[in-house]
Amino acid sequence: MDTKNNNSADLLINDLLPTHPRRLYDPVEYIMAQKGKKIRFNLALKGCELFSGSSDDAMQAAMAVEIFHNFTLIHDDIMDNAKTRRNQPTIHEKWDINTGILSGDVMMILAYEALLKAPEHAHAKIFPLFTRSARAVCEGQQMDMDFESLPVVQIDKYLEMITKKTGVLIAAALGMGAACGGATDAEVEHLYEYGKNLGISFQIRDDILDCYGETQKIGKIKAGDIIQGKKTILYIRTWFSMPEEEQDGFTELYHSSAPDKIDTILNYFEKAGAKEYALAKEQEYFEKAHAALAKIDVSPQRKKKLTDYTQSIFRREH
Template sequence: MDISQFSERINQTLSTLQYGQTPDELYAPIRYMMELGGKRVRPLLTLLGAYLFHDDVEKAVMPAIGVEVFHNFTLMHDDIMDNAPLRRGQETVHEKWNTSTAILSGDVMLVRAYEFFLGIEPQKLPVALKLFSTCAAQVCEGQQLDMNFEARQDVQIDEYLNMIRLKTAVLLGFSLELGALLNNAAPEDARHLKEFGINMGIAFQLRDDLLDVYGDQAKFGKRVGGDIVSDKKTYLLLNALERANATQQKELRKWQGLGQNGQEKQKVEAVKAIYDELDIQGTTHSQINHYFQKALHHLNEVNALNSKKELLRQLAIQLIERDS
């Protein structure tokens, strides 16, 4: 087996899903969102987590789809909160329809996500739903912290790393833990897989922060420099503020709150210039590698065939080195 076969199984299943028909204004945005594509990392992790402990992963397919639908629900609502114009290079749902429709369609996606878990074996279902509910709440906690940071000027790097652990990384950890649970992994193996996913998720988000500033617009799928324009407290900005000299600090603070009235390009260039002076790109690469190595440590501790674990290692490398 290779990763492409698992991806094909996920995409095949997604192509057959029915979320509902009437009213079309409610369900068309869901179909649109799910058809935008994406890497399908989370359902892939669920299948790979199951595959570590048994060759047959069929029982994990629909729960994996539930994870993906939940993830896209969070993206739909995040885009509203961030007032984001693009998602995967296309109009966001709230831009294409309207905010109220995007909220309601997202709510239905959350409901459907739970439904996709209902085929889990009865003795495992309560555990799976409890783990999922805990994870889902943590994702919301992370999003709230992210919004809280918008109004604060004293956010610390450790706080930021905890926020992305909740908002992004715990769902990757849960995806693997779910697959392990469904194919009867030992609790300690499931724990190591979860930690592998969480550390990989933090590295993944740090890579996303980096691409937002240094990525190729055509490949990235979102507006490059968007985090700078919107004053997002990313690892890059917080690291720059911590290490900047007085002149650089003054320049960074000057741009806070500006750049929304035709100054976007100027602001991105000014902030990026300071990042370059401080080698923020290199520092971020080092932090990404730190979490990548922590992830590999936990993967090495999992009691499974090395040939199967190699698939997860390959996927982790793809995610950390991606340019989109």
């Protein structure tokens, strides 16, 4: 974790936040102060460092991405009726739903206010990039919600959903940081592709770890996705690998609360080779990410600073 940069984020949000009305801004301060890795904030800074050697010019763009990300968490928690986040009460639980909606709304505006403070030379690149990425996140969330009522989705639709819901904001953070650091349009796009594919790889890895990671290390209930009936890459691969006459029964079991559900589903995954398929897909997108990074002509030392950080975040074992 980059403690110095995370402390900078805390100071920046304090500078951005008005003081009144408190009921609007207290929830914003509350969620932004929660301890987290601030991955997108740090990625924007490292995207800038890759080209300029310094992160200073990307501070406001990094703040914009981090504020937007937390805005999406507030509204996601409302939609999911989640009680806690980061071991703290969610905003709609601590305050109420209307406060959560409005505080989330104002965070979208605060994100654009932060962008306005970014270096003017980067405005023509970062505003369109941020806007298209923010819209894609909303599209990804809607796709995920639509999937809940379907027995299964095609793998390409799943990949599109995780690209929009997870990949594009990671990509935007890096691309916006690069733009602030003086990167060309082509360099911004290459770093955007690097981030997008890392994000896809990361989400696939998360699907795998949920079922096969060590419970103590992942810090959550093992096979939580199976318990909740989420349509992960493992489920999709298994569904399409089995005989048609078994698919309905598999879907019914997956969405049931049968006492032996987890072990039975894991056996289905094993027979279908779902874990191996997912690992291969994860590696495919990881390699795509590094192929995009290889197109950027900067010093190996600067690239190593970026890849050391992304390796620690996106290739985790838990």
